[in-house]
Amino acid sequence: MIYEMTVQIRVPDMEEGQRWYETLFNKKPHFIPHAGFAEWELIPGCWLQVAEGLPSNGCGPIRLGVVDLEGERERVMNELKVGDFKIFSRKEVPVKWATFTDPWGNKIGFFEYMEGQEKQAQINRILG
The missing domain is CATH 3.10.180.10 (2,3-Dihydroxybiphenyl 1,2-Dioxygenase, domain 1)
Known part of the structure; x- marks a missing residue:
């Protein structure tokens, strides 16, 4: 388990x-x-x-679920000076997502459920 x-x-x-x-x-x-x-x-x-150590090449991304992808995108671009941060979506995928890198090359990403009820159901399931 x-x-x-x-x-x-x-x-x-x-x-x-x-x-x-x-x-x-x-x-x-x-x-x-x-x-x-x-x-x-x-x-x-x-x-x-x-x-502390050498970052691993070719690993990731680690994607984190967020409530407001556009808001987090703006915050990260402004506060952390992240540049290349494009948001993607596909009709058959229930989330929109974006990937960026930290200053050391580690790939980090965010995703957001596009349907409000599904987003809230996931939040409730995980966080109670």
């Missing part, structure tokens, strides 16, 4: 990386067990670890 998950990405400068991800998530890390490592619980049981 799987009941929890963690995903790790690496940044070469931990201080700068932690600051960038604090801005992305609008909060401080939940857990810093030692130097060179910070962890955020994004939703119950789902943790993102940022560790």
